[in-house]
Amino acid sequence: MSILYTLQDPNTKWVLMGCIMLGISSGVLGCFAFLRGRSLVGDALAHAALPGVCIVYLLTGSKSIGLFLIGAGVAGLLATYSITAISRYSRIKEDTSLAIVLSVFFGIGIVLLTFIQHSASGNQSGLDKFLFGQAASLVHGDVITIMSVASVLLLLTTLLFKEFALLSFDPGFGRGLGYPMGLLDGLLMLMLLMSIVIGLQAVGVVLVAAMLIAPAVTARYWTDKLSRMVFLSGCFGALSGVLGTLISTQQENLPTGPTIVLSATCFFLFSLLFSPRRGILARLYRFVKLRNKVLVEDVMQSLYESLEELASRTRVGGVYLGISEDEIARKSGKSPAQVKRALAELRRRKWVVEREKAEGQAAWTFTSEGMKAAYPFILNQRLWDLYHMTQNQYLHVQIDQSREELAPQLTDEVLAQMLAQLEAYDLTPRLTESTPLYPMTGNNQGGVPL
Amino acid sequence: MNALWIILTGSLVAASCGFLGCFLILRRMAMLGDAISHAILPGIVIAFLLSGSRDIMPMLIGAAVVGLITVLIVQLLSHHGVKTDAAIGVTFTALFSVGVILVSLFTAQVDLDLDCVLYGEIAYVPWDTWQWAGIDMGPRAAWGVGGVFLLSLLVIGLFFKQFKLCSFDPALAAAIGIPVVFFHYLLMTLVSLTTVAAFESVGAILVVAMLVVPSATAYLLTDKLHRMLWISMGVGVLCAVFGYALASWLDSSIAGAMTGVSGLLFLLAFLLSPRHGLVTRAWTRRKIKVSEPA
Numbered sequence: 001m002s003i004l005y006t007l008q009d010p011n012t013k014w015v016l017m018g019c020i021m022l023g024i025s026s027g028v029l030g031c032f033a034f035l036r037g038r039s040l041v042g043d044a045l046a047h048a049a050l051p052g053v054c055i056v057y058l059l060t061g062s063k064s065i066g067l068f069l070i071g072a073g074v075a076g077l078l079a080t081y082s083i084t085a086i087s088r089y090s091r092i093k094e095d096t097s098l099a100i101v102l103s104v105f106f107g108i109g110i111v112l113l114t115f116i117q118h119s120a121s122g123n124q125s126g127l128d129k130f131l132f133g134q135a136a137s138l139v140h141g142d143v144i145t146i147m148s149v150a151s152v153l154l155l156l157t158t159l160l161f162k163e164f165a166l167l168s169f170d171p172g173f174g175r176g177l178g179y180p181m182g183l184l185d186g187l188l189m190l191m192l193l194m195s196i197v198i199g200l201q202a203v204g205v206v207l208v209a210a211m212l213i214a215p216a217v218t219a220r221y222w223t224d225k226l227s228r229m230v231f232l233s234g235c236f237g238a239l240s241g242v243l244g245t246l247i248s249t250q251q252e253n254l255p256t257g258p259t260i261v262l263s264a265t266c267f268f269l270f271s272l273l274f275s276p277r278r279g280i281l282a283r284l285y286r287f288v289k290l291r292n293k294v295l296v297e298d299v300m301q302s303l304y305e306s307l308e309e310l311a312s313r314t315r316v317g318g319v320y321l322g323i324s325e326d327e328i329a330r331k332s333g334k335s336p337a338q339v340k341r342a343l344a345e346l347r348r349r350k351w352v353v354e355r356e357k358a359e360g361q362a363a364w365t366f367t368s369e370g371m372k373a374a375y376p377f378i379l380n381q382r383l384w385d386l387y388h389m390t391q392n393q394y395l396h397v398q399i400d401q402s403r404e405e406l407a408p409q410l411t412d413e414v415l416a417q418m419l420a421q422l423e424a425y426d427l428t429p430r431l432t433e434s435t436p437l438y439p440m441t442g443n444n445q446g447g448v449p450l
Numbered sequence: 451m452n453a454l455w456i457i458l459t460g461s462l463v464a465a466s467c468g469f470l471g472c473f474l475i476l477r478r479m480a481m482l483g484d485a486i487s488h489a490i491l492p493g494i495v496i497a498f499l500l501s502g503s504r505d506i507m508p509m510l511i512g513a514a515v516v517g518l519i520t521v522l523i524v525q526l527l528s529h530h531g532v533k534t535d536a537a538i539g540v541t542f543t544a545l546f547s548v549g550v551i552l553v554s555l556f557t558a559q560v561d562l563d564l565d566c567v568l569y570g571e572i573a574y575v576p577w578d579t580w581q582w583a584g585i586d587m588g589p590r591a592a593w594g595v596g597g598v599f600l601l602s603l604l605v606i607g608l609f610f611k612q613f614k615l616c617s618f619d620p621a622l623a624a625a626i627g628i629p630v631v632f633f634h635y636l637l638m639t640l641v642s643l644t645t646v647a648a649f650e651s652v653g654a655i656l657v658v659a660m661l662v663v664p665s666a667t668a669y670l671l672t673d674k675l676h677r678m679l680w681i682s683m684g685v686g687v688l689c690a691v692f693g694y695a696l697a698s699w700l701d702s703s704i705a706g707a708m709t710g711v712s713g714l715l716f717l718l719a720f721l722l723s724p725r726h727g728l729v730t731r732a733w734t735r736r737k738i739k740v741s742e743p744a
Binding site for chain 2: 034037038039040042043086089090091092093095096097098099100102103104106107108109110111112113114115118119132206207209210213214216217251253254255257258259261262265268272278280283
């Protein structure tokens with residue numbers, strides 16, 4: 001109810017519009033910064049903007065965003081140049097030079113800010129709103145400035161989308177194609193700077209970097225396509241802007257910056273946990289599934305090979321006995337509990353059955369359906385083993401080792417050669433669907449294997 | 451007398467930060483230090499709300515816990531495929547926001563000014579004194595920072611070899627059986643403790659300056675770790691002295707002025723360091739050119 005009431009206020013409507021545009025533009029530009037590995041550069045630029053803003057105020061005495069934009073822009077360019085210069089011309093690493101520039105510029109900004117506050121005229125300047133951001137302090141003119149700058153930024157990004165994509169993923173290739181990559185990089189930096197400056201008054205110097213980082217990281221969880229990522233990031237930015245502004249209007253004395261940042265962080269946390277492909281839960285689910293699949297396959301293989309050994313020992317046409325759980329566990333190297341679990345799963349698929357042996361211990365064997373599944377699986381395993389053993393004989397064959405199945409990747413000729421080799425190594429799977437696994441008894445199945 | 455106390459406290463802050471900062475910049479964790487210094491804010495506020503006083507002990511504990519949590523979260527996020535810089539950015543801004551919101555919500559109970567959060571109020575340090583057995587022992591802040599400084603001197607002194615090896619060649623350190631992860635977290639604990647002890651004097655953000663700038667200056671001046679530590683502490687003290695002078699001349703924030711001075715000193719080292727300075731190297735190159743005519 002109170003939110004609806006707040007929305008009636010025309011001033012709040014303006015502020016909201018401003019924050020939405022702000023969220024979109026910083027979300028969109030943040031994507032490129034994120035992909036270029038420059039997330040924290042935004043932080044440094046934001047801190048560096050403070051002395052620029054203060055100097056402009058000292059010189060002109062006005063608080064218009066347009067003038068601040070110029071001051072912060074100049075300071076930001078100086079900061080960017082300093083960061084590159086320090087890491088290029090000395091042995092100081094990039095991250096340290098970032099921290100140096102960030103803190104020194106901010107320190108100078110604080111000196112100027114306190115200087116202004118302590119001098120008689122500037123007491124009511126409200127410049128300290130810049131530290132944490134207070135969207136409510138935006139006036140109509142500011143919102144107009146924010147919206148026009150944001151629109152220009154969005155327009156430029158749309159026009160130069162292809163070039164920025166190249167810059168983000170493969171600047172070397174772009175240079176090869178003849179694009180002026182250095183110029184584009186500079187332009188991107190300048191646009192980042194502008195989106196930071198228009199965010200200063202709403203989000204504040206300290207936190208404005210989060211508006212660049214959080215939406216981009218969040219969007220990365222939902223897609224692998226740059227255009228979609230940029231779009232989503234813009235949406236997340238806008239949503240955080242709206243949520244944060246509304247929350248901060250509900251409580252007196254609550255700065256907007258932190259609430260916007262926390263809204264963005266909530267979107268990020270949600271994506272981190274629940275994103276369908278990259279989210280922690282989805283990955284955990286896939287991991288458990290894969291582990292179970294491997295376990296079942298290992299147990300299946302051990303059972304098959306034990307039965308195979310038994311068949312070769314008994315030298316009769318079929319295997320009428322089963323393999324005990326202990327034996328499978330020994331052969332596969334799994335714990336008895338794991339073997340039990342895998343066998344339960346296999347029995348659920350009706351691939352194995354349990355028989356009572358004389359000593360009272362359960363013994364397992366394949367059903368004919370299970371054998372139908374196990375034979376090609378084992379053959380595939382053995383073919384891979386053979387391929388890895390004799391790889392240099394098959395160098396001329398194109399094999400994708402990441403695929404599970406080997407046989408479909410081979411020509412008939414090569415397959416025949418490999419099968420012959422398997423036979424020579426005595427690795428041909430001996431048990432097939434037609435191998436009798438059950439004793440012929442007169443009374444029940446009439447000699448037909450189950 | 452008050453000026454002396456302020457300079458002393460400032461020097462202690464700068465020296466203890468500069469001391470630990472050397473290890474941070476050698477391990478390329480300058481931005482992690484930045485993150486910790488922002489992120490401890492909620493720890494301080496919660497400790498403050500729970501204990502209801504400005505005692506340094508609860509704050510130290512709260513900050514150390516949150517500092518370690520920050521490092522853990524950053525590592526967890528990088529482990530789950532978030533780029534390290536983005537992970538740092540998301541973590542510290544979120545925690546800092548929580549801190550600011552807590553301060554705003556509990557303004558009545560919390561005697562923490564948001565300005566103080568950012569740039570400290572070292573100027574008020576001399577009035578907040580520590581009474582012990584009825585005797586005025588001097589500013590509490592100086593005692594707090596001094597104590598933490600002693601602690602880090604002690605810890606680093608005891609395990610100097612291990613820290614040194616972990617800073618320069620963590621792989622080798624791990625190979626010869628040094629628990630690298632343990633020393634990593636130990637260092638992070640010390641950084642968190644120092645940050646919170648310095649917090650009252652120089653604020654959350656300028657701590658970073660004291661952590662990084664003097665040690666980077668020292669890094670340009672020497673190739674030996676123990677000399678780097680000494681120089682870094684010396685530069686820190688210089689920052690405090692000249693920073694105080696600058697601040698009283700301009701009537702501005704002392705912590706900010708200290709940072710400004712540290713930037714100036716860094717610039718001097720950057721240009722004029724005997725071996726790594728920009729101007730010095732250009733000069734040497736010219737001399738070589740002149741001395742071998744074609």
